[in-house]
Amino acid sequence: MVGASSNDFGRVKPSLEGMGSVIHHCGGPGTGIRTKLVNNFLAISQNQLSAEAIALATALGLELEQTLTVVNGTTATNGSLTLGWPNKVLKGDIEPGFKIDLALKDLSLIMEAAKSKKLPMMMGAAAKESLTIATTGLGMGEKDFSGLLHAQCKLGGLTPPKLKG
Structure with a gap:
């Protein structure tokens, strides 16, 4: 996510392509970081919501694989449950990729940006508290921010669920 004038973006694009495969020119200077805040707000908040939902399924005695099949086949699905979690936290791996500390730092920046615009962010406040x-x-x-599932289970006295196999 890059914010730069079209001319500057054109100049640095070859270097950026050496660092990553998907480059998004978001507009003028500053738009890249602001887009990153929006993106991270969704990713972090969805991760917390997923942690609560899977912990609830565990507390209710639901079978994890079947619950994921249902959830991922409806409008309730999200990137955490379909992309990241089956290959990480639901296998018991909470070693850092993107640390909870970093997610909290980003969420603090997100909340500050919203406050500067006098925009209430109730879900953001709840996610930040979590x-x-x-x-x-x-x-x-x-720990990895997908480890929020382990945190949620610990708070509820539950054993974090794992996929079978």
């Missing part, structure tokens, strides 16, 4: 509990209350800041 990440704060995971980091300061549970000491999980160095």
